[in-house]
Amino acid sequence: MKKLQEIGAELLKDKTVSGIWGYAVGTHPLVASPLYVDSLEAVEQLTFNPFCYHSLPNYLRDFRGQKTAVVLKRCDLAAVNLLLQEGQLIREDLYLLLLDGEKLIDHEKLALHLDLDKVDTWAIDKGHFVAGETRVPLEKVVFDKCGDCAYENLDNFDKLISLEHKVECPPPAVDFLVEYQKLSAKERWEEWEDHFGKCIQCFACRQVCPMCYCNECIADKEMPRFIPKSVGGKQNTVWQITRVMHLVGRCIDCGECERVCPAKIPLRRLTYKMRTIAKENYKYLPGGKDDQVMFWSSYDKKDPEDLIFHPEGK
Amino acid sequence: MSENWKPNLVGFFCQWCSYLGADLAGINRMHYPPNLKIIRIPCSGRMDPQLILRAFLNGADGVLVSGCHPGDCHYREGNYYARRRLQVFRDLLDFMGFEPGRFIMTWISASESHDLVKVVTQFTEKISEMGPQKQLTLTLEGSS
Numbered sequence: 375m376k377k378l379q380e381i382g383a384e385l386l387k388d389k390t391v392s393g394i395w396g397y398a399v400g401t402h403p404l405v406a407s408p409l410y411v412d413s414l415e416a417v418e419q420l421t422f423n424p425f426c427y428h429s430l431p432n433y434l435r436d437f438r439g440q441k442t443a444v445v446l447k448r449c450d451l452a453a454v455n456l457l458l459q460e461g462q463l464i465r466e467d468l469y470l471l472l473l474d475g476e477k478l479i480d481h482e483k484l485a486l487h488l489d490l491d492k493v494d495t496w497a498i499d500k501g502h503f504v505a506g507e508t509r510v511p512l513e514k515v516v517f518d519k520c521g522d523c524a525y526e527n528l529d530n531f532d533k534l535i536s537l538e539h540k541v542e543c544p545p546p547a548v549d550f551l552v553e554y555q556k557l558s559a560k561e562r563w564e565e566w567e568d569h570f571g572k573c574i575q576c577f578a579c580r581q582v583c584p585m586c587y588c589n590e591c592i593a594d595k596e597m598p599r600f601i602p603k604s605v606g607g608k609q610n611t612v613w614q615i616t617r618v619m620h621l622v623g624r625c626i627d628c629g630e631c632e633r634v635c636p637a638k639i640p641l642r643r644l645t646y647k648m649r650t651i652a653k654e655n656y657k658y659l660p661g662g663k664d665d666q667v668m669f670w671s672s673y674d675k676k677d678p679e680d681l682i683f684h685p686e687g688k
Numbered sequence: 689m690s691e692n693w694k695p696n697l698v699g700f701f702c703q704w705c706s707y708l709g710a711d712l713a714g715i716n717r718m719h720y721p722p723n724l725k726i727i728r729i730p731c732s733g734r735m736d737p738q739l740i741l742r743a744f745l746n747g748a749d750g751v752l753v754s755g756c757h758p759g760d761c762h763y764r765e766g767n768y769y770a771r772r773r774l775q776v777f778r779d780l781l782d783f784m785g786f787e788p789g790r791f792i793m794t795w796i797s798a799s800e801s802h803d804l805v806k807v808v809t810q811f812t813e814k815i816s817e818m819g820p821q822k823q824l825t826l827t828l829e830g831s832s
Contacts, residue, residue: 557785558785559786559787559788561785562783562785563784563785563786563823564785565785566784566785600738600741600742602745602826606826608823608824609745609826611824612741612745615737615781615784618780619737619776619777619780644780644783644784647783648776651779652776655779670772673768673769673771675758677768677771677772677775678775679775680775681778681791681792681793682771682792682793682794682795683752683792683793683794683807683811685794685803685806685807685810686810687806
């Protein structure tokens, strides 16, 4: 089985691609950073570990017109599918390297088990994350989103890469919406008021999202100004409702928005719920294919319509 | 809630059906509550959730969107798109816990002025019972 670096070197050597988007080891053993490689010397730096969170399709729009290879996780491949579907990328320009069933490890969950600052080396061993003396079962530290990946069956990649040490474990059995859905409407709104009161409108959720690519975002637009510029609970709520509405039928559940949020707002709840609605009520899975009709530009005559008000005594 | 509070409602009416239905109600001298401010839109497919949010931010107590019956759209399919968009939007608001019933949609054709009167009357009554909308209305203090 060939390694990531070998495949990368081959692609560059026979000029199949002019560059490769991948990951390099970051400033800390538990951190990775995105890396663009266009020379054989640099190819050695390519790596992949369960901390490679970043969504690389985000960078590909700047590389239109030159053949680029890109290292993808399953959710990233779905993002590429959607960008292709929306005409943002050209398939001929891309060489898609898909990682085989790789799961990511959540820093926040890991921090419950060990002190992240003191970790020098780590390894994956028989379903456990090992650092020094500590052994943590993987299902306790992998992201919830990796537990129920909807994109196991995507097959429009160019090359499948299997890693030596795969993060394989049973899915984490947490349904994070159960507790929330027990709350009454009033309590739910109060919870969101709490959360959005902390939002500072840094727009990290927008910047990191592979599907948010408008040159001029509605949040920056004047005349009409739909998202109030002042920061406050209600204004922030309007911003998030707007963002989530723009992602219905487009969110590929990479969970990046929640990860980067400096105020730790559980944003994935909203996007995940909208995915569920699209799936259950409209039988729509975003990014499943690269040629399906967009969610918002299609309709079915039998779409649910329980918001329609029927006056009494009609 | 002060005693002389009256609900402030915004209606977005399709210019090909509901807006003409409201016209017809006027010509026939029918009575319905004056709380509804009607805004004409070219088609219910024009309805952007943003407009509804903006109405709520600026103090609307209820929003009513009205378009042609399915199959009767002047542009053939605008109301189908509107239905999908606004249904999903309503589902999101419900999920977040925004008071249910503040935002409704209805189908009213140009000849159904009786229905229009019923819808507006019943909607106004309902919102009167619910009281002012405070969840999104921006106050001078700004944040909630």
